[in-house]
Amino acid sequence: MGPLAVDILGKTLKNPVMNASGTLGYGIEIEPLWNIDILGAYVTKGLSEKPHHGNKTPRVWEERCGMINSIGLQNVGVEYFFSHYFPFFEEKKLPIIVNFFGFTEDEYVSCARKIPSHDLIVALEMNLSCPNIKKGGISFGKDAPAVHNIVRAVRDVTSVPLIAKLTPEVKNIVEIARAAHEGGADGLTLINTMPAAIIDTRTRSMPLKGGLSGPVLKPIALRAVYECYREIPIPIIGAGGIMDVEDALEFLMAGARAIEIGTATFVDPFTMPKVIAGLNSWLKENNYAGIPAITGIAHG
Amino acid sequence: MDDMPGIITENSALIPGYHRLTVRLERPLGKVSPGQFVMLKVPDPEVFLRRPFSIYDARDRTVTVMYRVVGKGTDALSRARKKAPVMVLGPLGRGFSIPPAGACLVIAGGIGYAGVRMLLKRLGKRAALFLGITGKTELPLLSDLKGVEVLTATLDGSHGYHGNVVSLLKERFAPHRSQGPTIFACGPKGMIISLKEFLEPDKVPCQVSIEERMACGLGLCFGCIAETKDDTNPFKRVCKEGPVFDLWDLSL
Numbered sequence: 001m002g003p004l005a006v007d008i009l010g011k012t013l014k015n016p017v018m019n020a021s022g023t024l025g026y027g028i029e030i031e032p033l034w035n036i037d038i039l040g041a042y043v044t045k046g047l048s049e050k051p052h053h054g055n056k057t058p059r060v061w062e063e064r065c066g067m068i069n070s071i072g073l074q075n076v077g078v079e080y081f082f083s084h085y086f087p088f089f090e091e092k093k094l095p096i097i098v099n100f101f102g103f104t105e106d107e108y109v110s111c112a113r114k115i116p117s118h119d120l121i122v123a124l125e126m127n128l129s130c131p132n133i134k135k136g137g138i139s140f141g142k143d144a145p146a147v148h149n150i151v152r153a154v155r156d157v158t159s160v161p162l163i164a165k166l167t168p169e170v171k172n173i174v175e176i177a178r179a180a181h182e183g184g185a186d187g188l189t190l191i192n193t194m195p196a197a198i199i200d201t202r203t204r205s206m207p208l209k210g211g212l213s214g215p216v217l218k219p220i221a222l223r224a225v226y227e228c229y230r231e232i233p234i235p236i237i238g239a240g241g242i243m244d245v246e247d248a249l250e251f252l253m254a255g256a257r258a259i260e261i262g263t264a265t266f267v268d269p270f271t272m273p274k275v276i277a278g279l280n281s282w283l284k285e286n287n288y289a290g291i292p293a294i295t296g297i298a299h300g
Numbered sequence: 301m302d303d304m305p306g307i308i309t310e311n312s313a314l315i316p317g318y319h320r321l322t323v324r325l326e327r328p329l330g331k332v333s334p335g336q337f338v339m340l341k342v343p344d345p346e347v348f349l350r351r352p353f354s355i356y357d358a359r360d361r362t363v364t365v366m367y368r369v370v371g372k373g374t375d376a377l378s379r380a381r382k383k384a385p386v387m388v389l390g391p392l393g394r395g396f397s398i399p400p401a402g403a404c405l406v407i408a409g410g411i412g413y414a415g416v417r418m419l420l421k422r423l424g425k426r427a428a429l430f431l432g433i434t435g436k437t438e439l440p441l442l443s444d445l446k447g448v449e450v451l452t453a454t455l456d457g458s459h460g461y462h463g464n465v466v467s468l469l470k471e472r473f474a475p476h477r478s479q480g481p482t483i484f485a486c487g488p489k490g491m492i493i494s495l496k497e498f499l500e501p502d503k504v505p506c507q508v509s510i511e512e513r514m515a516c517g518l519g520l521c522f523g524c525i526a527e528t529k530d531d532t533n534p535f536k537r538v539c540k541e542g543p544v545f546d547l548w549d550l551s552l
């Protein structure tokens with residue numbers, strides 16, 4: 001392991017750079033451009049107990065400083081992922097984080113049960129932005145007691161480390177993070193997309209509602225990371241609008257143990273390799289022995 | 301496939317609102333099959349995502365696309381000057397597959413011509429192009445197409461057949477039918493749907509290039525979905541499993 005290595009949830013990753021869930025397909029699609037095993041870990045597309053077809057198009061729309069997506073969590077289902085896609089990561093010995101979701105508490109629980117424990121599985125990443133169809137579609141992640149309960153329910157059925165991925169659409173993200181921690185989460189991913197909409201003046205309509213991602217999210221995500229780092233004693237993975245090595249450094253200095261890159265890959269598919277190389281040079285130029293030396297350094 | 305820096309060497313308006321853009325790349329684009337596309341980074345910081353354009357021509361270290369100005373991205377692109385730097389990601393997607401023998405009828409509606417131009421070049425004399433345009437003012441778009449039979453339909457009747465291109469095809473299809481032709485099509489959704497209705501009784505082999513809004517062009521985001529008749533996995537990515545599909549596989 002080189003100077004970029006980071007320890008997280010009982011594993012050592014060769015660097016702190018991962019993709020954000022849902023922005024690097026099933027992993028194999030990027031191979032014509034670069035080898036996925038340069039990443040610290042691959043984060044799976046959001047998986048569910050059963051396959052989902054997702055939403056109708058349009059599913060993506062551009063904004064000045066980001067984009068809005070409404071993919072609708074299309075995925076092949078957790079069992080298909082492990083039978084068809086997981087062998088690719090086994091062959092490469094690349095650690096993965098399994099992102100998963102449900103539309104009811106039962107669906108989260110049964111999905112988590114179907115995820116095997118395996119040396120390469122660093123953690124399960126629970127997407128808490130999902131609408132709870134039993135509670136009128138309000139997302140699980142918006143209310144501290146609901147977060148506590150659902151994290152606990154999943155915690156009870158798996159021995160794999162559990163990361164709660166939080167939505168920024170909350171009054172106080174530290175309270176939500178605390179509820180996740182007390183419910184049994186071993187880590188946090190901050191943050192998911194922010195609900196947003198598009199109006200098209202040409203058609204005088206709203207063609208798309210969905211999650212906002214990209215640079216517009218970065219300062220919001222940085223604040224969430226900074227505040228949770230002070231209050232909640234579990235590792236944080238930072239995500240939201242990371243476009244280059246400078247952005248990545250900001251998250252690490254705010255307290256993120258690792259980072260995830262999403263939308264930037266659509267703008268420049270080589271963002272992740274560039275950030276990894278950039279972190280290496282930055283550490284050398286600034287005489288730091290490794291990433292842990294700068295983690296949370298902004299807190300003084 | 302690669303993402304390559306390039307320099308604009310041509311970005312001229314062929315007619316108002318329609319441009320041809322040529323980029324000189326650092327390295328050759330590699331092997332391109334007709335119907336494949338590139339994701340172009342428009343040289344304007346206000347345009348966040350890349351835009352997909354069919355490969356109109358590719359040789360050595362240059363790649364050419366033809367585009368119509370329809371919104372923010374293409375408007376910004378139309379104002380890019382010679383020597384401006386752009387990034388070109390490609391070649392992407394699955395293109396047309398050319399049958400070893402037999403007649404080929406190529407149907408294009410408007411800027412859909414850009415999506416079949418490379419195919420026409422490959423097919424040469426084997427192809428007949430059925431082109432639907434609004435009026436004869438759009439004919440200069442074809443100025444660099446030689447050696448291919450062209451039948452034109454104009455909506456305003458100013459040149460060739462008066463009406464839409466599928467009606468023209470209906471009128472001229474009889475002599476081709478017995479030769480077991482393959483049809484290739486690229487154009488607006490309405491054109492594809494009426495083409496489908498016409499070809500339905502005989503299920504004439506037909507490959508269509510379709511469009512959907514894209515974010516990545518690489519199969520990463522699942523933003524560009526088309527519904528197919530595949531039972532287990534109906535929602536295919538236009539950028540990865542397409543943009544060319546067998547018409548009879550699509551649920552239109």
Ligand SMILES: Cc1cc2nc3c(=O)[nH]c(=O)nc-3n(C[C@H](O)[C@H](O)[C@H](O)COP(=O)(O)OP(=O)(O)OC[C@H]3O[C@@H](n4cnc5c(N)ncnc54)[C@H](O)[C@@H]3O)c2cc1C
Nearest residue numbers: 351352353354366367368371372373374414511512513514
């Ligand atoms: C595989 C493929 C090949 C294409 N080839 C060509 C081509 O050779 N020449 C050409 O002129 N156009 C082509 N297009 C369409 C072209 O990508 C869009 O016209 C362009 O992206 C519009 O960008 P804009 O910012 O100017 O428009 P916007 O202001 O964003 O929107 C204007 C219109 O364009 C459509 N549109 C917007 N973004 C996209 C997108 N990413 N993909 C598809 N449609 C979109 C919208 O639905 C809308 O109707 C192709 C599209 C695809 C998917």
Ligand SMILES: Cc1cc2nc3c(=O)[nH]c(=O)nc-3n(C[C@H](O)[C@H](O)[C@H](O)COP(=O)(O)O)c2cc1C
Nearest residue numbers: 020021022046127191192213214240241262263521
């Ligand atoms: C197209 C797309 C699909 C996404 N799918 C998922 C998903 O399945 N599960 C999830 O937890 N987050 C999903 N996200 C959110 C991202 O993982 C990430 O948290 C968010 O986009 C912020 O990071 P970014 O600005 O770098 O993209 C998705 C985002 C995008 C743009």
Ligand code: FES
Nearest residue numbers: 516517519522539
């Ligand atoms: S544009 Fe992202 S999957 Fe097709």
